[in-house]
Amino acid sequence: MRIKTFVIAFFLIISIGKVAGETSSRNIISVNADYAERSEKTGYTMYRGNVEISQGNLLIKADKIQIFYAEGSAKSIVCEGLPSTLEYEASDQTLIKAEANNLAYSVDKNIVDLKNNATLQNNGTVIRGDSITYDLTLDTWQAKGGDKDEQNRIQLLIPAIRTPEL
DSSP, rough: EEEEEEEEHHHHHHHHHEEEEEEEEEHHEEOOOOOEETTTTTTTEEEEEEEEEETTTTTEEEEEEEEEEETTEOOOEEEEEEEEEEEEEOOSSOOOEEEEEEEEEEEEEEEEEEEEEEEETTEEEEEEEEEEEETTTEEEEEEEEOOSTTTSSOOOOOOOOEEEEE
C-alpha cells in the first residue's frame, strides 16, 4: 500500500539516512531549520523553527522534530506543529499526505501515531479524526474522535467510483 511505503520512507530518511520503498537513497537529504542541536553522546537530535526535510519526492514540514536514540539506533521520532505535514509523490504520481499537530513514530513497534487534528489522504480517500494510528507491519489503521465537542467522531471520505460514460 502506498501509505505504508510513504511512512516507512519518511521515518527511515530522518532516523538513519536510509530509504525504503520508492524514494531513492541516492537523493540528497536536505534539512532546513531555524535551529538544530544534537548530543553526540546520546544521539538525541532536535530541529526547531520552520523545519523542512526533503529527499526526492518526500517533503516534511514541522515546527519541531525530535529524534530519540537508544543503543545506537533511532527508537522514536516526534514531529510537532500546527500542523506538521508529510507529503510524498509516488512513482504513479499519486500524492500521499498526512498531517496532525503531533506525529510520532515508534521504530521498534513500527507504528505511526497522528494526534490532534489528524488527517491521512491517499488516492482520494481522506481519513480525519482526533487521532489516527497506523500499523506499518499489519498495514492497518485505527481512527478515533476526541473527547471534545468539536470532533468526537471520525470522518472517512471515499471517492466515488468512476464508471465509463456510455
